[in-house]
Amino acid sequence: MRITAGNMHFRELNEQIRACPDAEIEIDGCLGQRYIGSGLADKTLLVGGIPGNALGAYLDGGTIVTEGNAQDAAGDTMNDGAIIIHGSCGDGAGYAMRGGKIYIHGDVGYRAGIHMKAYRGKLPVLVVGGTAGSFLGEYQAGGVIVVLGLRRPAGTPLTGYFCGTGMHGGKMFLRCPERPEGLPERIRAAEASAADLTEIGGYLDEFCAAFGEDRRELLAERFWVLTPDGENLYRRLYTSV
Amino acid sequence: MEAFGFFYPEYEVVRDGGRCTVCRVCERQCANGVHTYDPERGVMLADETKCVDCQRCVCLCPARALKIVESGNTFRRDENWTAPAISEVCRQAGSGGVLLSSMGNPGKYPVYWDRMLINASQVTNPPIDPLREPMETRTFLGAKPQRIERDEKGRIKNNLAPQLELEVPVMFSAMSYGSISYNAHAALARAAEELGTYYNTGEGGLHEDFYRYGKNTIVQVASGRFGVHKDYLNAGAAIEIKMGQGAKPGIGGHLPGRKIVGDVSRTRMIPEGSDAISPAPHHDIYSIEDLRQLVYSLKEATGYQKPVIVKIAAVHNVAAIASGVARSGADVIAVDGFRGGTGAAPARIRDNVGIPIELALAAVDQRLREEGIRGNVSVVAGGSIRSSADIVKAVALGADAVYIATAALLALGCRLCRSCHQGRCNWGIATQRPELVRRLDPEAGARRLVNLVTAWKHEIEEMMGGMGINSIEALRGNRLMLRGIGMTDRELEILGIRHAGE
Numbered sequence: 001m002r003i004t005a006g007n008m009h010f011r012e013l014n015e016q017i018r019a020c021p022d023a024e025i026e027i028d029g030c031l032g033q034r035y036i037g038s039g040l041a042d043k044t045l046l047v048g049g050i051p052g053n054a055l056g057a058y059l060d061g062g063t064i065v066t067e068g069n070a071q072d073a074a075g076d077t078m079n080d081g082a083i084i085i086h087g088s089c090g091d092g093a094g095y096a097m098r099g100g101k102i103y104i105h106g107d108v109g110y111r112a113g114i115h116m117k118a119y120r121g122k123l124p125v126l127v128v129g130g131t132a133g134s135f136l137g138e139y140q141a142g143g144v145i146v147v148l149g150l151r152r153p154a155g156t157p158l159t160g161y162f163c164g165t166g167m168h169g170g171k172m173f174l175r176c177p178e179r180p181e182g183l184p185e186r187i188r189a190a191e192a193s194a195a196d197l198t199e200i201g202g203y204l205d206e207f208c209a210a211f212g213e214d215r216r217e218l219l220a221e222r223f224w225v226l227t228p229d230g231e232n233l234y235r236r237l238y239t240s241v
Numbered sequence: 242m243e244a245f246g247f248f249y250p251e252y253e254v255v256r257d258g259g260r261c262t263v264c265r266v267c268e269r270q271c272a273n274g275v276h277t278y279d280p281e282r283g284v285m286l287a288d289e290t291k292c293v294d295c296q297r298c299v300c301l302c303p304a305r306a307l308k309i310v311e312s313g314n315t316f317r318r319d320e321n322w323t324a325p326a327i328s329e330v331c332r333q334a335g336s337g338g339v340l341l342s343s344m345g346n347p348g349k350y351p352v353y354w355d356r357m358l359i360n361a362s363q364v365t366n367p368p369i370d371p372l373r374e375p376m377e378t379r380t381f382l383g384a385k386p387q388r389i390e391r392d393e394k395g396r397i398k399n400n401l402a403p404q405l406e407l408e409v410p411v412m413f414s415a416m417s418y419g420s421i422s423y424n425a426h427a428a429l430a431r432a433a434e435e436l437g438t439y440y441n442t443g444e445g446g447l448h449e450d451f452y453r454y455g456k457n458t459i460v461q462v463a464s465g466r467f468g469v470h471k472d473y474l475n476a477g478a479a480i481e482i483k484m485g486q487g488a489k490p491g492i493g494g495h496l497p498g499r500k501i502v503g504d505v506s507r508t509r510m511i512p513e514g515s516d517a518i519s520p521a522p523h524h525d526i527y528s529i530e531d532l533r534q535l536v537y538s539l540k541e542a543t544g545y546q547k548p549v550i551v552k553i554a555a556v557h558n559v560a561a562i563a564s565g566v567a568r569s570g571a572d573v574i575a576v577d578g579f580r581g582g583t584g585a586a587p588a589r590i591r592d593n594v595g596i597p598i599e600l601a602l603a604a605v606d607q608r609l610r611e612e613g614i615r616g617n618v619s620v621v622a623g624g625s626i627r628s629s630a631d632i633v634k635a636v637a638l639g640a641d642a643v644y645i646a647t648a649a650l651l652a653l654g655c656r657l658c659r660s661c662h663q664g665r666c667n668w669g670i671a672t673q674r675p676e677l678v679r680r681l682d683p684e685a686g687a688r689r690l691v692n693l694v695t696a697w698k699h700e701i702e703e704m705m706g707g708m709g710i711n712s713i714e715a716l717r718g719n720r721l722m723l724r725g726i727g728m729t730d731r732e733l734e735i736l737g738i739r740h741a742g743e
Binding site for chain 1: 325329332337340469515516544587659662
């Protein structure tokens with residue numbers, strides 16, 4: 001089924017999406033409608049135009065593909081499924097996501113992957129083709145964040161400031177020739193081993209398949225793995241009254 | 242250096258040797274390890290350095306041989322450098338740690354509830370006897386329509402937003418599974434169901450066993466988003482966005498990894514042993530517009546079937562903040578005063594940040610009325626509601642309903658030792674230790690909660706009847722029913738009430 005979004009209010013658009021029995025829905029001419037696919041579990045949405053904030057919030061399965069950019073809070077608290085963004089993405093992508101995958105071909109804004117967490121069989125994955133803004137993976141508690149920096153102009157930093165602040169779980173993979181600078185004290189950064197790269201091989205394959213990139217080219221450059229240093233930040237913080 | 246770390250115990254265990262039968266119940270009951278048996282002398286001993294004055298041993302001693310009293314050891318009297326001020330400096334000098342505390346602010350601040358008096362009818366508009374005549378305490382929480390809409394045939398269209406229906410204007414406020422025990426949650430859930438009201442999951446997710454109480458459950462979404470997923474959002478009768486908490490406005494939460502075990506890990510949906518950190522802000526909310534986005538993403542995810550509550554702490558600009566929240570699409574605003582409880586908070590925050598709920602509530606209600614948006618939202622007041630009289634006063638100041646938590650825990654056995662953060666609650670409430678949790682029988686707990694709220698309901702009806710009011714609706718915001726006693730003009734002005742005698 002095809003829905004032309006145009007000037008439709010988000011509430012009407014999302015009602016039509018929810019009511020549609022088809023497994024695959026094409027949405028044309030989005031003009032910033034918010035909450036597209038919020039809480040969906042079983043559909044494929046192909047989004048033309050520019051969707052608004054909170055695309056695929058609480059997503060619980062299925063796939064959302066945007067032909068262009070996405071805005072803020074894409075995949076907020078998502079639990080399962082996939083969001084594939086052919087352009088760039090705004091701030092707060094994958095906030096507190098617990099499962100599923102977000103693939104972004106271009107850049108991502110501030111606070112991507114903040115408070116991501118893994119749980120049992122669930123391992124959230126965020127792969128960014130370009131660069132990431134500040135506070136990448138802040139409070140990260142689990143899951144995998146990969147930033148590739150493809151076709152990054154010389155001198156453009158791969159991530160902004162405060163990368164991994166408060167990180168206490170999960171892994172971050174940064175593709176860059178030198179050890180990333182300015183990391184917080186409690187983050188360990190090591191060059192990715194073959195085993196590390198095997199861990200993300202499947203995600204890189206999916207990323208390449210989605211956006212027509214070349215895996216060999218991705219792996220031609222060095223990756224750095226960021227993990228929390230294991231020292232519990234809070235253990236000695238308190239004393240009883 | 243030992244000498245620096247020693248503080249004479251605050252409490253003394255007084256054991257009546259003539260009554261004590263050395264049955265050792267006290268020893269078995271104390272998870273803090275205060276009581277021990279001395280086999281050589283055949284007597285019970287007490288290590289009072291470990292005592293938190295939870296009163297468990299006192300209540301369970303079959304011979305009534307025990308009492309806990311203040312030990313009376315004193316520093317040299319000083320009205321400025323009080324004993325707590327001195328010992329806290331010493332503790333911090335020893336540990337370098339942030340002072341951690343629990344439950345509500347115990348400080349010596351004015352309790353405005355106790356400075357307000359309730360009206361009663363005499364001669365004209367006679368009192369009503371609630372035992373003889375119907376009294377209405379049923380309350381609906383949610384946005385009310387601005388106007389009547391009709392369809393083309395002139396019939397009234399149902400344009401009512403989803404509402405929470407309460408038989409009595411009292412709900413159990415948010416306490417997470419993790420901060421309190423499974424059995425405590427079970428008791429709250431059962432009591433809420435029986436009373437026709439609601440309990441609140443807090444930010445720790447909803448245990449799978451309690452989905453069946455969904456129609457009496459408010460599910461909370463906080464900055465850490467623990468346990469939040471689609472089924473969770475749809476399981477409850479309403480969704481509460483926690484922006485702040487009265488006990489610790491402006492700061493987040495942290496449940497240490499050692500408490501993330503078993504079911505708590507499952508319910509929060511994070512691995513065992515991993516720290517559960519709720520950041521101070523929601524990192525996607527920096528404005529009312531951003532809040533509106535979260536409100537609507539939740540409404541979209543649940544098909545506009547659930548009212549959305551936004552909980553804020555009572556802080557200096559609470560009226561302006563509430564005005565923003567009332568325009569965010571929220572259906573209910575919960576305002577939590579600075580005396581609200583907590584399972585753990587830095588003592589300096591708990592004791593110094595925020596404002597009293599009485600003033601905050603009056604200011605919020607007034608502001609929303611002035612701006613003509615009071616009907617956009619219901620207002621729920623929390624943060625130390627101690628009795629039915631507090632509720633009547635809160636409703637008269639403008640609350641639609643109140644949230645209680647400390648009072649609910651008292652009903653479950655809590656004696657306010659304010660040591661929840663230590664995780665050794667002898668009453669089985671603020672602990673995850675199975676042998677302690679077992680002490681709280683959910684069935685008996687639920688019964689006590691039902692008793693409490695039922696008694697309060699009757700008292701509310703009595704007070705309403707005395708005022709000649711037979712419906713809680715007619716009491717709401719009816720500040721003429723209140724008079725202040727011993728307050729300044731400014732305080733009276735903020736509360737919007739007159740002084741007694743006026």
